[in-house]
Amino acid sequence: MSKFTEDDLKKELETKEYEYGFYTDIEADKFPIGLNEEVVIAISKKKNEPDWMTEWRLKAFKVWKEMKEPEWANVHYKKPSFQDISYYSAPVQKPKLDSLDQVDPELLKTFEKLGISIDEQKRLSNVAVDIVVDSVSVATTFKKTLNEKGIIFMPISEAIQEHPELVKKYLGSIVPQSDNFYAALNSAVFSDGSFCYIPKGVTCPMELSTYFRINEGGTGQFERTLVIADKGSYVSYLEGCTAPQRDENQLHAAVVELIALDDAEIKYSTVQNWFPGGKDGKGGVYNFVTKRGLCEKNAKISWTQVETGSAVTWKYPSCVLKGDNSVGEFYSIAVTNNYQQADTGTKMIHLGNNTKSTIISKGVSAGKSQNSYRGLVQVGPRTKNARNFSQCDSLLMGDQCGAHTFPYIEAKNKTAQIEHEATTSKIGEDQLFYCNQRGIDTEKAIALIVNGFSKDVLNKLPMEFAVEAQKLLEISLEGSVG
């Protein structure tokens, strides 16, 4: 056998098809394309929403109409035509199901292909799953166990009906309708998403999880997630996403709002492997996401993300550290290959005294991809003793890709302590030879080295996700690492 070189690997990567690129043949209830006030009202009506919600959406739509798509990110793509998208698509089978047996068998097959068989999830990992397929929740499990603790975990469409007071109070409180172009669009047309409320002092006994999946061609997916952790509570939330392979670019513009009240802690983990586009750069998902969390006194929000998918990613999970002694964390691995472009990072806004933030960002670029870290650490003039530590490392594979670091650091108080470090490196020939000599082939060696490079972030993921995440890194870089 001849030696497996990095070039061979690159070739193999190019020929590698998207593993999750299949399309489930479920009948879908789909709106005609285009967006105007009527469509917004129709979406709201379809979901039987109260008037205040319809008004809220219309307000967002008005703001959106006046806004321009942002251009500052280090990504280049053909802008989606917002009038060519269908803004609502729900499986025809009506979703309220009590048991998994009632779920469309086609759908179950889809989940199996994804390796997230619900049965298995239930049995093995004790995960409560709120599954969103093309924008509507299909099955919610573990509701009972959660009910006993007073935890509310349901599709946001239901929460609007059943807990309007909570939704009214917090929806848009941290990502206002006018926040940015995509957040405004999402606010106007969001189809569904998850709602989660953890009562005072309650530690959520299991990891809460949602799988998002884009299914129908030409539909945009606009989920809306709202997680509220009341005083002294704790929750760990997992979000995983895949999309089948389609030729057109699919738009995904989600909004996630986290509210951690005094002494509460939210851990939000994402594994994202939406279709990255073909090796020629055709197709793939546009992932323009707004994620932000608010920390009250002594609260903590921790974002962990493993981003291996999407053709274009634009995503900055952020923390507003409003309360004294609050803590924000951001742990990220972004892997780009072929023609993928990722512009991702975080904002840590230090408003309260003694607030702390940690940013660990690892970027791996291969093929002809471009991978950018963009971050902001801000310390206001009246904020005492803010601390930040940031580490941004890039690993380049091949000389056709790019790695970029754009950190913004703004300090206006003398007690601020901020440290930012960034490095760029490649996989060394000597490292590969050392592994080879111990019987590890080059492909495996690269996987091993990339995993080692990403370890600080992988370690932050809940167990259930860590294995899947590791697998994803391997798939997106070579397809056979363990």
Place this chain on the structure above:
Amino acid sequence: MELKDKLVSSFLAFENKGGLDLDSNVHELRLKAIQNFENQGFPSKKDEEWKYTNLKPLLKNDFCLFPETKNPVGYKNIREYLINEIESYTLIFVDGVFSSFLSDTTHEECDVCVLSSALTKPKYKMVIDNYFNTIAKENNSLAELNTAFTKEGAFINIPKNTIVPKPIQILYFSTGSENEVLLQPRNLVVVGENSHVQIIERHQNLSKNTTFTNAVTEIFAHKRAIVDFYKIQNDTNASSLVDSTFVSQKQQSVASVHTYSFGGKMTRNNLEFYHEGEHITSNLNGISILNGKQHVDNHTLVNHKFPNCESHELYKGIYSDKSAGVFNGKVIVQQAAQKTNAFQQNNNILIDDGASINAKPQLEIFADDVKCSHGCTIGQLDESALFYMQSRGIPKKEAKALLLFAFGNDVVEKIKIPQLKSRITKLIAENLGVQLGFDL
């Protein structure tokens, strides 16, 4: 009238005033430059590159564009701004006009003279055509503005294999002949193969009147040339400076630009390095020690285009009172620039509430076999070290100054001219408000 309109409408008058060769290529460059400036206007905070520096208040002044010197300036007026302890060539300009009386130029081994004569004398036509305004960037509207009004400045032309025997000091004085003055000096430095030169530059306002200096320097370092350029910025609080320095380097050359910012109301340093060969070394060193409401923005770019080059960037900042520091350092490593070593470090200390620092250290890497890193820190003085020193009898102010000097020392250490080093050390002590000799 808005300053922009005033500048644009004064352009014809400026060119026709005489002393300028209207048939030359330079005339064409000026014309193009004023058009570019007219199209772009002054940068505003909306420009990403000017996010943290606001020119607007400064531009509200009714600047006199062509001041005339009314106040005679003698050696005694300027002595303290010269480094007298060393022999040097000196180029001294007063209100934009060259003072041959105060200067010490040469045409012997090399040309250390004025740009106005280089722009008009046939002897220098080749040099001007080959170098003048070839690396100043068209998208830098302030540099374009300078080009449009280029008339005077330093012209330094070193032939190959020449070690310039003594440093060159360039000083620009403003006498405040008008209430508000705009000066636009222009330097051109061409250093031939194997040649060495050391240059010290300073802008100084001798009055209390408002001065805005929009300076441009172009430096060309040929094969194996060594260039050291020191910028001393310790101007009065009535003075603002936008300094755009562009450096183009050929293979194996070493170019170092050192920026010492201790004074001035508003200072913006644009410093850009472009590589035109392999095995080049670029050094960027800077220290800012600010107080009051001073504002210094160091905006750097190193563009690695060829393999096997290095860049080392080190900027330190100490900010007191309500002063503001900006560091924006960009390192680009293009695809061909394999085996690049690029290091960037920016360390800041905030002394008082109200002082601020905005930093944006950026890496843009398109080559894989490179070693690039950047680090940025914001912190304060080590209180325990301070206490320790106080308990040994060192007064707080002095202890603080010692610690701050230690913080900035690795920048000072890079100065190769001993007399300049002790001058800078003295200036640091002055700016920290102590009388200490740090060089023990």
Place this chain on the structure above:
Amino acid sequence: MLSIKNLHANINDKEILKGINLEIKAGEVHAIMGPNGSGKSTLSAVIAGKEEYEVTQGSVILNNEDLEDSAPEERAHKGIFLSFQYPVEIPGVTVTNFIKTAINETRKAKGQEELPAKDMLKLIREKADLLEIDRKFLSRSLNEGFSGGEKKRNEIFQMAMLEPKLAILDETDSGLDIDALKVVANGVNKLKSKDNAVLVITHYQRLLDYIVPDFVHVLHNGKIVKSGGKELALELEAKGYDWLK
């Protein structure tokens, strides 16, 4: 076991090995000594299959199989182990994870099942104890921040785990104090058997006090200029290398 015949090798078109002949049988310990630049490390790298070196003539044969077309990992699967003079750092990859991957990849290549985690753990503990390695050490990143002694001990630990047929120790004594040297040598001696062989490459005789060779070869200018018993090492120590030139 290992048979090297008229081996010539270049790096960047410069000839370093100029006709090496060497026979190593199972159960033997050979030492190769020589001054700096004689080609010692090149020889070990060529046996291990490092790509930068081009074999221009001759062959390396392991158990009757010519290794010419074998990739480094295939050579490792066939039982060649090289203890590196400068072990390489791999940040974030623990000693345990690394050795686990190495063992399972080797097993996979031989058509064997992966070693169950329980057995792997047992094996790791056993071998760590043999080499007096602290358990905490096993969860550190491979060679990152290791002292010289730790790096070399880790190499021998991996050797113990992989149980190679032929172990090449390239300047394993460099950077070791006498205590660490004894631990490493002791480990090698315990691992030695009638079925495997050891090739010690060293500049100094010191290590050979502890790992006693059956044969000593002197390498000079890319050739073996003298071979003998263990007494040759002592002679070299006393006289230096000059008398051989």
